[in-house]
Amino acid sequence: METKKGKQPDRKEIPPYGTEITGSEALIFSLIEEGVDTIFGYPGGAIMPVYDALFDYQHHLQHILVRHEQGAAHAAESYAKILGKPGVVMVTSGPGATNLITGLANAMVDSVPIVAFSGQVPSNLLGTDAFQETDVIGITMPVTKWNYQVTSAEELPEVVAKAFYIASTGRPGPVMIDITKDAQFGKVKWNYKKCTKIRSYFPYPKVDEEKVEEAAHLINKSKKPLLIAGRGVLISNATDELMQLATKADIPVTTTLLGLSAFPSDHPLHVGMPGMHGNMAPNIKTNECDLLIAIGMRFDDRITGKLDEYAPQAKIIHIEIDQSEVDKNVKTDVALVADARDALRKLLPLVKENDHKEWIESFEKEYEHEYEHVIKPAREAKGKDIKMDEVVHLISEKTKGEAIVVTDVGQHQMVAARNYNFKRARSFVTSGGLGTMGFGLPAAVGATVARPDRTVIGFAGDGGFQMTIQELGTIGHYRLPVKMVLLNNSFLGMVRQWQDLFFEKRYSFTELVNPDFIKIAEGYGIPGQRIEKRDDLEKAIDTMLATEGPYLLEVAVMKEQNVFPMVPAGASVSDMVTK
Amino acid sequence: MEKEKVEEFTIKVYSENHIGLLNRLTIIFTRRKVNIESLTTSEYHIPGVHSFTIVINTTESMVKKIVKQAEKLVDVLKAFYYRTEDIHYQEIALYKVPTSALTGTNEIEKLVRRYNARILEVTPDYTVIEKTGHKEETQELLENLKPFGLLEFVRSGRVAITKPMKELTTHLKEKEDATHFTQAEN
Numbered sequence: 183m184e185t186k187k188g189k190q191p192d193r194k195e196i197p198p199y200g201t202e203i204t205g206s207e208a209l210i211f212s213l214i215e216e217g218v219d220t221i222f223g224y225p226g227g228a229i230m231p232v233y234d235a236l237f238d239y240q241h242h243l244q245h246i247l248v249r250h251e252q253g254a255a256h257a258a259e260s261y262a263k264i265l266g267k268p269g270v271v272m273v274t275s276g277p278g279a280t281n282l283i284t285g286l287a288n289a290m291v292d293s294v295p296i297v298a299f300s301g302q303v304p305s306n307l308l309g310t311d312a313f314q315e316t317d318v319i320g321i322t323m324p325v326t327k328w329n330y331q332v333t334s335a336e337e338l339p340e341v342v343a344k345a346f347y348i349a350s351t352g353r354p355g356p357v358m359i360d361i362t363k364d365a366q367f368g369k370v371k372w373n374y375k376k377c378t379k380i381r382s383y384f385p386y387p388k389v390d391e392e393k394v395e396e397a398a399h400l401i402n403k404s405k406k407p408l409l410i411a412g413r414g415v416l417i418s419n420a421t422d423e424l425m426q427l428a429t430k431a432d433i434p435v436t437t438t439l440l441g442l443s444a445f446p447s448d449h450p451l452h453v454g455m456p457g458m459h460g461n462m463a464p465n466i467k468t469n470e471c472d473l474l475i476a477i478g479m480r481f482d483d484r485i486t487g488k489l490d491e492y493a494p495q496a497k498i499i500h501i502e503i504d505q506s507e508v509d510k511n512v513k514t515d516v517a518l519v520a521d522a523r524d525a526l527r528k529l530l531p532l533v534k535e536n537d538h539k540e541w542i543e544s545f546e547k548e549y550e551h552e553y554e555h556v557i558k559p560a561r562e563a564k565g566k567d568i569k570m571d572e573v574v575h576l577i578s579e580k581t582k583g584e585a586i587v588v589t590d591v592g593q594h595q596m597v598a599a600r601n602y603n604f605k606r607a608r609s610f611v612t613s614g615g616l617g618t619m620g621f622g623l624p625a626a627v628g629a630t631v632a633r634p635d636r637t638v639i640g641f642a643g644d645g646g647f648q649m650t651i652q653e654l655g656t657i658g659h660y661r662l663p664v665k666m667v668l669l670n671n672s673f674l675g676m677v678r679q680w681q682d683l684f685f686e687k688r689y690s691f692t693e694l695v696n697p698d699f700i701k702i703a704e705g706y707g708i709p710g711q712r713i714e715k716r717d718d719l720e721k722a723i724d725t726m727l728a729t730e731g732p733y734l735l736e737v738a739v740m741k742e743q744n745v746f747p748m749v750p751a752g753a754s755v756s757d758m759v760t761k
Numbered sequence: 762m763e764k765e766k767v768e769e770f771t772i773k774v775y776s777e778n779h780i781g782l783l784n785r786l787t788i789i790f791t792r793r794k795v796n797i798e799s800l801t802t803s804e805y806h807i808p809g810v811h812s813f814t815i816v817i818n819t820t821e822s823m824v825k826k827i828v829k830q831a832e833k834l835v836d837v838l839k840a841f842y843y844r845t846e847d848i849h850y851q852e853i854a855l856y857k858v859p860t861s862a863l864t865g866t867n868e869i870e871k872l873v874r875r876y877n878a879r880i881l882e883v884t885p886d887y888t889v890i891e892k893t894g895h896k897e898e899t900q901e902l903l904e905n906l907k908p909f910g911l912l913e914f915v916r917s918g919r920v921a922i923t924k925p926m927k928e929l930t931t932h933l934k935e936k937e938d939a940t941h942f943t944q945a946e947n
């Protein structure tokens with residue numbers, strides 16, 4: 183595609199087992215053995231031998247050259263969230279590795295499998311403050327599920343196998359492998375065996391059958407049950423089982439921010455999203471239900487609000503793969519510590535068909551209230567300014583709920599979560615636990631690489647967009663068909679909202695003087711347009727969706743729109759405010 | 762809500778002998794602002810297994826969380842917590858006093874006998890006394906030796922043997938039997 187002044191790669195094939203190869207080749211071959219087809223990376227001195235080896239195997243392994251290592255981590259995370267397999271990252275030592283930290287931390291809290299490789303100075307220089315040496319193992323320890331430093335070529339295949347096994351099994355998470363330069367140059371007899379077990383690692387606890395019976399009993403006798411589905415449902419591919427449980431026992435389902443798209447948004451049993459900017463019905467009903475069945479979620483404080491007043495009346499069943507999450511925040515009555523799909527499959531035959539008509543109707547009443555007072559006014563084409571909700575809602579309709587939606591962090595993120603009508607699983611990518619501004623654009627890169635066949639809409643605010651704006655370079659370079667929707671309110675909107683509500687409207691350093699985003703995109707060869715008038719909105723969306731390749735649609739939205747409803751920080755979930 | 766009481770707990774962690782694991786373990790404590798009172802690590806009698814004995818003062822709900830977090834580490838085989846009554850434990854203390862303090866009086870020798878300590882080494886300059894026991898005992902001896910011009914003192918971390926009879930291998934076998942190593946298809 184681009185002109186290469188240097189030599190062309192030799193198209194090479196992997197040699198048979200037993201052949202003597204370099205550590206760098208061993209790494210590349212190991213990745214191929216693991217079924218990796220894409221690396222998000224950025225080269226540098228300490229990883230050059232690996233890049234050199236990669237050059238000849240590009241026909242097996244595509245490499246996406248991001249514009250900043252943070253972008254590689256976010257792109258890999260998005261890729262992993264959508265495909266349900268580890269995203270792979272490759273960077274150099276020192277600054278290359280430290281630039282990954284935010285991305286690893288983000289993947290860690292959101293339980294996303296990433297396998298990241300960093301080059302490291304030669305092992306004889308370790309600990310000498312050599313050029314571009316940093317203690318990658320030490321620095322990434324708190325933000326990785328596992329990490330390891332490889333100092334000899336012989337170790338590489340086994341360590342890579344272990345890395346993929348650990349990253350992708352149990353509660354997934356990021357794994358960092360630091361490889362000294364001498365290990366990349368060193369020799370090893372090529373051989374590969376996938377890892378299927380580690381003595382000290384217990385990824386999928388077996389379901390306790392007695393507890394399953396207890397849970398079924400609670401479900402069968404419950405008059406007002408509520409299901410709350412988190413990302414664990416998506417991780418374990420349990421969306422069918424969730425659907426079966428909900429429909430068989432007639433239980434309303436609320437999906438967390440990270441659980442969105444695990445259950446179709448417009449299903450009659452779907453009652454919206456819980457939490458700080460969630461829907462009123464699931465929040466209020468959390469404090470009225472007699473049974474809360476939480477699946478693959480960890481009772482984050484953005485979901486529970488004030489803990490003492492979170493579902494005090496309800497029995498709680500927690501289906502969770504990570505033992506350390508059980509009773510961490512919310513005391514449970516029955517804990518099924520297991521993979522969500524495994525637990526649900528055991529539970530389903532014991533659950534009786536049921537009918538909770540009245541209970542479900544009571545959610546509709548809350549929804550109607552929210553619709554009248556919050557949703558409709560926000561979506562209505564009324565008033566001088568375009569509101570974020572109008573834009574998301576319209577895009578949801580135009581894409582028929584079939585797109586992959588990626589967001590950055592802030593008001594637009596909540597608006598996107600609230601207004602997009604998800605029809606398909608694994609269709610929402612957002613930074614949940616860490617709330618990382620700058621996540622959106624590189625995550626959109628990862629999404630289009632993962633699913634070039636699907637429409638990818640990337641919503642961002644004008645603040646977060648500028649945190650990783652350089653990834654426009656990646657999008658332009660590979661002509662990635664991201665449909666970027668920049669909801670520009672000229673503010674760090676979400677912070678401004680808090681200043682408005684809790685700091686007497688003192689807008690301390692939240693107003694932005696912004697560049698000409700369309701010109702910037704144009705500089706990268708990306709078409710786009712800015713619209714300010716509602717009359718232009720629909721046509722602009724049509725143009726964007728009809729454009730092949732990337733497109734930037736900047737919408738000048740109302741400057742001081744607040745996202746409602748809201749559970750103010752520290753309040754009970756049933757004390758939502760609508761203005 | 763009633764405030765939970767703070768107690769002394771002894772945590773035992775059994776792990777693979779991997780570089781960096783100690784770091785990962787201590788992060789669990791520091792992140793929760795729990796101070797480690799003492800920490801001892803050694804090889805276990807099962808090849809390749811390492812054991813950590815960690816003493817902390819905290820609430821039971823916190824120690825439970827910490828043990829779960831420790832067990833969650835990929836390289837940790839198993840972690841437990843105990844109250845003092847569930848373990849046999851010892852610490853060792855070494856005291857260095859000037860040898861001149863022993864000449865012309867048998868006071869120090871009396872202390873050594875009274876505290877069931879022993880004299881480890883005598884040189885013309887200094888004498889080293891060793892005492893094994895609980896912290897209160899080694900501390901008391903320390904106070905008693907101070908007037909004799911004590912030169913140096915050091916106390917080890919706690920080592921502990923647990924009272925329950927169940928062996929680590931049995932625990933591990935049970936844990937392994939209760940685990941799928943790849944996602945169950947059923």
Ligand SMILES: Cc1ncc(C[n+]2csc(CCOP(=O)(O)OP(=O)(O)O)c2C)c(N)n1
Pocket residue numbers: 590591592593594595617618619620642643644645646647669671673674675676677
């Ligand atoms: C890296 C980072 N820095 C700061 C914040 C705090 N923060 C949360 S939302 C927000 C405002 C986001 O503004 P913008 O990107 O314009 O989106 P909007 O809220 O206006 O939709 C800020 C500053 C954050 N989440 N992440």
